Amino acid sequence: MAWLYLLLAVAALVVAFKAASAALMLVALLAAFGLLLAWLMGLLAARLESRSSDPSMIVDPAELMRLREQAEARRAAAATAAPPEA
Template structure:
C-alpha cells in the first residue's frame, strides 16, 4: 500500500513539470511532499512491523518465576571451605 504513495508523489512531480500554471504547480508540489512523507512513514511502519516479536513467544511472569526456580534447583550447592 505504501508503494502507491510513491507512485502518487512521482505522478505529482510529473504534473509539475508538464503544467504551465503556477497554482497547479504549487499544489502538486505540496501534494508530492505529502505523498512522499506518507510513503516514508509507510516504509518505516512496514519495517518496524516486520521486526516485532510475536506476542505468543513472550514469557509471562509466572513462567519466568518457574524457570528461575528450575535453574536454581539445578545449581550445585556451594561447598563450605
C-alpha cells in the same frame, strides 16, 4: 501500499512539471511532497514491524518464576551429585 505512495508522488511531479498555471503547480508539488512523506513513513513502519518480536512469545511473570525455580533445583541437584574436587 507504501510503493503506491511513491508512484502517486511521481505522478504528482509530472503534473507539476506540465502544469500551465502556478496554482496547479503549487498544489501538485505539495501533493508530491506529502506523498513522498507518506511513502517514507510507510517504509519506516514496515521496517519497525519486521524487527519487532511476537508479543505472544513474551513470558509472563508466573512462568518466569517457575523457570527460575526449575533452574535453581537443577543447580542444587548438580551441586550435590558432583564429586568434591581435590
